[in-house]
Amino acid sequence: THPPASALKMKEGSLLLSVNHSRVHEGTPRSEIARKVAARPVALTFATPAKTGISANRSIGETFAAVAAEIAVGELREGLQPLKKDAPPLKTATDRVAAAAPLAEASKIRSRQFDKVCAEAKLQAGEHSSMLQAVALLRCLLFTGDLPTAARASSASRSCRKLLTEGVVAISPTTTATATAESGRKVRGKTAGYHLWRWLLRWGPGLPAKCRLGFWEWTLGPASSKRDSTKEPATLSERIVEASVKVDPIGVIVLSSSLAAACPGASLATYVLEGLQTTVQEAAASESASQTSSSSSSSSSGLSSRLLEHILGDDLEGRRLWLLSSDGLAGLVLQARCLQVMIAAHHPKLFRHFMNEGVAPELFFCNWLLTLFQGCCPTADLLRLWDSYLFERSQKVFVRAAVALFGLLEDKCKGDVDQIVEALLKKEAWELPKNKLWQAASETKVTRAMLSEIVGKETPDGSR
Numbered sequence: 001t002h003p004p005a006s007a008l009k010m011k012e013g014s015l016l017l018s019v020n021h022s023r024v025h026e027g028t029p030r031s032e033i034a035r036k037v038a039a040r041p042v043a044l045t046f047a048t049p050a051k052t053g054i055s056a057n058r059s060i061g062e063t064f065a066a067v068a069a070e071i072a073v074g075e076l077r078e079g080l081q082p083l084k085k086d087a088p089p090l091k092t093a094t095d096r097v098a099a100a101a102p103l104a105e106a107s108k109i110r111s112r113q114f115d116k117v118c119a120e121a122k123l124q125a126g127e128h129s130s131m132l133q134a135v136a137l138l139r140c141l142l143f144t145g146d147l148p149t150a151a152r153a154s155s156a157s158r159s160c161r162k163l164l165t166e167g168v169v170a171i172s173p174t175t176t177a178t179a180t181a182e183s184g185r186k187v188r189g190k191t192a193g194y195h196l197w198r199w200l201l202r203w204g205p206g207l208p209a210k211c212r213l214g215f216w217e218w219t220l221g222p223a224s225s226k227r228d229s230t231k232e233p234a235t236l237s238e239r240i241v242e243a244s245v246k247v248d249p250i251g252v253i254v255l256s257s258s259l260a261a262a263c264p265g266a267s268l269a270t271y272v273l274e275g276l277q278t279t280v281q282e283a284a285a286s287e288s289a290s291q292t293s294s295s296s297s298s299s300s301s302g303l304s305s306r307l308l309e310h311i312l313g314d315d316l317e318g319r320r321l322w323l324l325s326s327d328g329l330a331g332l333v334l335q336a337r338c339l340q341v342m343i344a345a346h347h348p349k350l351f352r353h354f355m356n357e358g359v360a361p362e363l364f365f366c367n368w369l370l371t372l373f374q375g376c377c378p379t380a381d382l383l384r385l386w387d388s389y390l391f392e393r394s395q396k397v398f399v400r401a402a403v404a405l406f407g408l409l410e411d412k413c414k415g416d417v418d419q420i421v422e423a424l425l426k427k428e429a430w431e432l433p434k435n436k437l438w439q440a441a442s443e444t445k446v447t448r449a450m451l452s453e454i455v456g457k458e459t460p461d462g463s464r
Contacts, residue, residue, distance in 0.1 A: 014046040021045075021071065043074050061271025062371075064264040068323055069366035072332040076362060080337060080458060083344055089454040093345040100445040109443065117199055120192040147200050147207055147215070168193045168219060201391055202442055206384055209283040213307070216390050220310040236277060236303060237270045243308035244269070244324050251325045265323040268370065269312070272322065275374045276386065277302045283383060315393045321370065335369060335395060336362035337458055338451050342403045346444065350410050357417040364424050365402045373401060375427050377437040384438050396446050404440035408432065 016024050019036040020043050036042070045067070083090045154164040168191075197219070201207075207215055244252050244266065252263065281302065303311075312318040320331040339362050344351040354361050368376055373385055389397040406413075409430060412423040423429070 016044065017047055018045040019043070041074075041078055043070070045070070059271050060264060060267040061269070064268045064323075065271075065367055065370040068268070068329070068332065068370060069363055072329060072336050072366050073360050073363045075329065075333045076336045076340070077360070079333070083341065085344075085348075089341050089457045090344055092453060093341050093450055094348075096450060097345045097445050117192055117195040120195050147197075147204060148211060150196065150200060164193050164196060166191050166193050168197050197391065201384070201387055206380070207387055209280070209287040209383075212280055212284070212383070212387070213301070213303070215387070217304065217307050219391050220307065220315060222306075236274055237266070239303070239305045239308050240269050240273060240312070241266055243305055243312050244319060246309060247313045248319055248325055251319065254326060263324070265319075265328070269318065269322040269324065272371050272374070273303060273308070273311070276372060279374070279379060279382065283379060311390075316390065317395075321395070332366060332369075334455050334458060335399070336366055338399050338454050339365045339402055341454050342399055342446055342450075343406055346403050347407055347410065350406060350413065353413070354420070357420060359417055359420050361406060365399075368402060368405075369395070369398050373398060376405065376430075377401075377432055378434045380434050381432075381436070381438045385441075394448060396448055396451055397441075399451065400444045400446040401437060401441045403446060404444045405437060407444075408437065408440055 016033075018024055019033060020039065022036065024033060037044070085091065085094070150164060154161045310316060312324065317331070319325045320328045323329060323332070325331075343361055351361070372389075373382060376382070377385075385397060385401055389395070409423065412430075413420045415423075
């Protein structure tokens with residue numbers, strides 16, 4: 001197991017559930033269990049006995065997240081080659097991190113990105129006088145760092161709208177979902193508007209809580225399929241199932257039929273998105289209570305089916321993340337590999353210490369990723385991570401946050417395997433100040449290109 005059984009502090013009377021992911025029950029012959037356990041490597045899954053004082057009231061989604069993380073790490077350690085410091089992808093990542101180190105201070109990163117936005121704006125404006133006025137407005141917005149002001153400024157004129165929003169909102173959904181996602185990726189990242197909004201999200205004060213869900217829907221664009229708003233499912237779980245079927249009907253049917261009509265991925269997605277929805281609503285309620293205005297919050301309605309389709313669709317690939325797709329496990333293994341390479345490149349001493357003690361940092365990362373980092377940091381940092389994730393449409397946001405988090409916890413991880421596991425499991429003892437993780441993540445070098453190269457080394461066609 002990863003970490004080894006000794007680190008899990010297993011209690012006497014633990015129930016053996018599976019051997020190498022094969023179900024074990026009271027009717028399984030002892031000879032068969034002995035034969036499976038004798039094989040190497042071996043992965044054993046146990047259930048904690050009820051009388052140990054450890055709470056067993058975990059939801060199906062929470063339990064499935066832990067199991068999926070364990071399986072993904074097992075597949076990574078047994079299916080992929082060990083990292084070599086003098087060979088790609090670790091050598092390439094280490095070189096890029098070393099090259100970026102002198103410029104890793106927040107002020108230097110902010111200055112470079114500021115210049116990049118202005119340069120993109122000038123290039124996009126050309127010699128048109130109206131566009132040059134819009135460029136001047138864009139520079140003012142960069143200084144103010146206020147997202148609502150940027151949204152209002154885009155209504156000033158056609159030139160402002162083009163400069164401030166082109167490449168930010170998804171392209172028209174008249175084509176297929178896959179084509180829309182691909183065309184959106186080609187446009188996004190090449191316009192002044194995209195760089196402006198990314199800069200504001202990263203270095204500004206953040207989104208007002210009451211505007212968060214509206215901003216998410218706006219930047220993700222229209223849904224890929226037409227829907228009847230009068231038939232909106234009542235509960236979040238119903239909306240998740242409906243969105244999953246619309247995005248990938250064959251995948252959901254195949255997974256459900258192979259598990260006797262059960263779909264644990266749907267329970268995992270519901271568990272995570274319920275937590276996300278609750279966090280967003282509580283932040284909006286807290287903001288409204290602290291203001292003198294008694295106006296109701298626009299975030300109280302929760303996650304719409306339109307937003308869920310985007311989260312589960314090709315833009316954010318939630319269906320792969322929560323194993324609602326047949327290639328979900330392979331995708332999770334590759335995400336774990338990306339974390340493995342990035343932490344080895346950014347924190348080589350800590351990574352070697354983990355390896356010497358038999359600790360798999362990617363096991364904790366997979367669990368954090370599957371739950372979208374809920375419980376790993378203060379609410380303010382968590383909301384900003386989600387804002388960045390939905391805007392940039394890339395899980396690099398969470399890889400970067402995980403690398404930064406391991407760096408912040410390095411002093412707590414200097415003991416033996418038992419002490420390391422205890423430190424990483426007791427999130428309440430981390431005591432991270434507000435904005436500490438967000439600032440550390442902003443100074444951590446993790447790019448799409450770096451992750452794509454890691455994935456390309458592990459897959460024949462470089463597909464994710």
